[in-house]
Amino acid sequence: MIAFDWLQRARAEGFAIGAFNVGNLETFKAIVQAAANKKSPIIIESSPGETHWMGASNIADIGKNFSKEYGIPIIVNLDHSETPEDCMAAIEAGYGLVHFDGSKFSYEENVKIAKQVVEAAHSKGIIVEGEIDRIVGAGSEVHKEMYTVEQIRSGYTDPKKARKFIEETGVDVFAAFFGNIHGTVPPGGQPPLDIALLQKVKEIAGTFLSLHGGSGIDESDIKLAIEMGGINKVNVNTDLRVAFRASLEKTLKDNPDTVALYKIFPPVIKSVQQVVERWIDICGSANKV
Ligand code: G3H
Ligand code: ZN
Numbered sequence: 247m248i249a250f251d252w253l254q255r256a257r258a259e260g261f262a263i264g265a266f267n268v269g270n271l272e273t274f275k276a277i278v279q280a281a282a283n284k285k286s287p288i289i290i291e292s293s294p295g296e297t298h299w300m301g302a303s304n305i306a307d308i309g310k311n312f313s314k315e316y317g318i319p320i321i322v323n324l325d326h327s328e329t330p331e332d333c334m335a336a337i338e339a340g341y342g343l344v345h346f347d348g349s350k351f352s353y354e355e356n357v358k359i360a361k362q363v364v365e366a367a368h369s370k371g372i373i374v375e376g377e378i379d380r381i382v383g384a385g386s387e388v389h390k391e392m393y394t395v396e397q398i399r400s401g402y403t404d405p406k407k408a409r410k411f412i413e414e415t416g417v418d419v420f421a422a423f424f425g426n427i428h429g430t431v432p433p434g435g436q437p438p439l440d441i442a443l444l445q446k447v448k449e450i451a452g453t454f455l456s457l458h459g460g461s462g463i464d465e466s467d468i469k470l471a472i473e474m475g476g477i478n479k480v481n482v483n484t485d486l487r488v489a490f491r492a493s494l495e496k497t498l499k500d501n502p503d504t505v506a507l508y509k510i511f512p513p514v515i516k517s518v519q520q521v522v523e524r525w526i527d528i529c530g531s532a533n534k535v
Contacts, residue, residue, distance in 0.1 A: 248319060248321055248342055249289075249321045249323075249342040249343040249372070249373050250373050250418065252287045252319060252321060253373075253418075253419070253454040253478050253479065254454075255534070256454075256478045256479075256531070257454060257476065257478050259534075260472070260473060260530070261472065261529055261530035261531045261534065262457075262472045262477050262478050262479060262480045262529040262530065262531065263286075263287050263288065263289050263321070263478065263479055263480070263529065263531055264286075264288060264289065264480055264482060264522065264525045264526055264529045264531065265289035265290075265291050265323055265325070265456070265479050265480065265481045265482070266288065266289070266290060266291065266482055266483070266486060266522055266525070267291050267292065267293060267296060267325060267386065267481075267482070267483035267486065268290055268291070268292055268296060268300070268305065269292070269295075269296040269299055269300065269487075270299075270300070271308070272490070272511050272514060272515050272518070273486060273490060273515075273518055274290065274305075274308055274309075274312065275312075275515050276486070276515045276516075276517075276518035276519040276522060277290060277486075277518070277519075277522050278290075278312045278316050278318070278320065279316070279515070279519050280519045280520075280522035280523040280526060281316070281318045281320070281522070281526065282316040282317070282318050283519070283523060284523055284526045284527070284531075284532040284533070285318070285532060285533045285534070285535045286318070286526045286529075286531040286532050286533070286534060286535060287318065287319045287320075287321070287531060287534060287535060288318065288319070288320055288321070288526075288531075289320075289321045289322075289323050289343065289479060290305070290309050290320055290321070290322050290323070291322070291323035291324070291325040291345075291481070292305050292322075292323075292324065292325060293325045293326050293385070293386075293483070294326065294327055294328065294329075294332060296325075297324060297327075297332065297336070302324070302332075302335050302336050302339035302341070303339040303340070305322060305339070305341075306322050306336075306339040306340035306341055307340070309322040309340075310340065317535075318535050319535060321342040321343055322340070322341045322342055322343070323341060323342070323343040323344070323345060323375075324336035324341050324343070324344040324345060325345050325481070326345055326347040326377075327344060327345060327346055327347060328346075328347055328348070328350065330346070330359050330362050330363055333346050333363045333366070333367070333374075334363075334366055337366055337367055337370055337372055341372065342372060342373075343372065343373050343374070343375065343419070344363060344367055344372065344373075344374055344375070345374070345375035345376075345377070345419070345421070345456075346359060346360050346363045346374060346375070346376060346377075346417075347377045347421075348360055348376070348377065348378070349377045349378055349379055349380050349381075350380065353378065353407075353411075356376075356378060356411070357411065357414045357415055360374070360376045360411075360415040360417060361414070361415050361416065364415055364416045364417060364418075368416070373418035373419065374416075374417050374418055374419070375417060375418070375419035375420070375421060375456060375479075376411060376412070376415055376417035376419070376420055376421065377420075377421035377458075378403075378407060378408065378411050379401045379402070379403050379421070379423040380400075380401055381398070381401035381423050381426075381427055381428065381458075381459070382397045382398050382400065382401055382427060383427050383428055383429060383431075384428070384429065385428050385429060386428055386429050386461070386483035386484040386487060387429045387484065388429065388430050388484065388488060389429045389430065389431050389432075389435075390432065391431075391432075392431060392432055392434075392435045393427065393431065393435060395437055398425065398427060398437055401423050401427075402423055402424055402425070402440065402443060403422045403423050403424060403443065403447050405443075405446040405447045405449075405450045405451075406450070408420055408422070408447055408450065408451055409450045409451060409452075412451055412452065412453050417453060418453055418454060419453055419454040419455070419456050419478075419479060420447075420451050420453045420454070420455055420456070421455075421456050421458055422444060422447045422451075422455050422456070422457065422475075422477070423458070424439055424440040424441070424443045424444045424447070424471075424475075425437045425438060425439040425440050425463075425467075426439065426457050426458055426459040426460070426463060427459045427462075428458060428459045428483075428484075429459070429461065429462070429484050430461050430462035430484050430485075430488075431462060436462050436463060436464070438464070438467055439463065439467045439468075439470070439471055441467075441470050441471060441474055441475055444471055444474070444475030444476075444477070445474060445475050445476075447475075448475050448476035454478040454479065455475070455476055455477050455478055455479070456477070456478070456479035456480070456481060457471055457477045457479070457480045457481065458481045459481065460480050460481055460482035460485070460525065461482055461483065461484035461485040461488075462484070462485075465528050468480060468528050468529075469528060469530075472529065472530060480525070480528075480529050482522075482525050485521050485525070486518050486521055486522065489517045489518050489520075489521045490514055490517070490518050492517070493513055493514040493516075493517035493518070494510075494514045496513075497510055497511075497513050497514055498510070
């Protein structure tokens with residue numbers, strides 16, 4: 247159970263494993279090259295949109311191929327899945343971790359489906375992440391709107407509710423929310439992480455803990471959440487998307503006549519790789535392989 251073993255080691259040694267979203271081969275290469283450079287374990291994940299775009303079995307197989315080619319452990323995770331069918335398909339495809347995000351469902355419905363996913367996943371040695379909190383905002387985008395602190399606080403994890411959900415479902419990883427939001431917000435819009443709340447969740451949860459919405463959070467806050475609060479998995483997507491697009495625009499502008507994609511993409515891959523390498527340093531997972 248590679249995912250469980252690596253998260254257990256991360257917890258024991260006080261580091262986190264970066265979980266980076268992929269939506270194409272170039273981003274996949276950038277992440278894997280960064281992990282190989284840093285001798286770091288890595289979680290490669292795909293949201294429902296990214297999974298449907300690339301295909302679950304393609305993502306799982308590319309992960310296996312790259313793991314062999316680069317000699318690094320790659321855990322493939324289904325990120326924010328909202329249907330048991332997609333979770334089962336990812337389990338069949340060879341994902342090592344599936345995140346059932348039932349936060350939009352009633353608590354009872356979330357528990358019911360999460361239990362089904364846990365049962366199916368555990369029977370194949372695969373672990374499951376669960377989520378109960380409805381955090382403000384949409385997905386991994388560059389948000390123009392500012393959320394009020396009250397809006398952000400409204401999605402914070404209630405430690406007792408988290409404990410109840412974990413006991414009733416048997417999830418292995420719990421998505422904790424304590425100031426982290428998806429995507430980036432205008433300057434001044436990202437509140438500091440509530441580390442005291444995270445510590446309360448850590449004391450009661452008894453599972454691995456993930457931090458979603460890594461992009462846009464102050465580096466020192468993330469490090470504190472790992473060291474003090476027991477975050478073992480840090481999800482990042484927007485930072486990679488922004489780097490990819492900016493570098494692609496520059497590369498196309500600088501090379502107006504180049505049409506061979508294998509000549510266009512290397513600098514783009516490099517830009518994304520540098521972002522991932524920075525995040526691996528923040529997570530403290532370098533030289534663990
Ligand atoms: O599940 C994916 C992550 O939570 C992405 O968050 O786009 O804010 O880095 P981010
Ligand atoms: Zn997320």
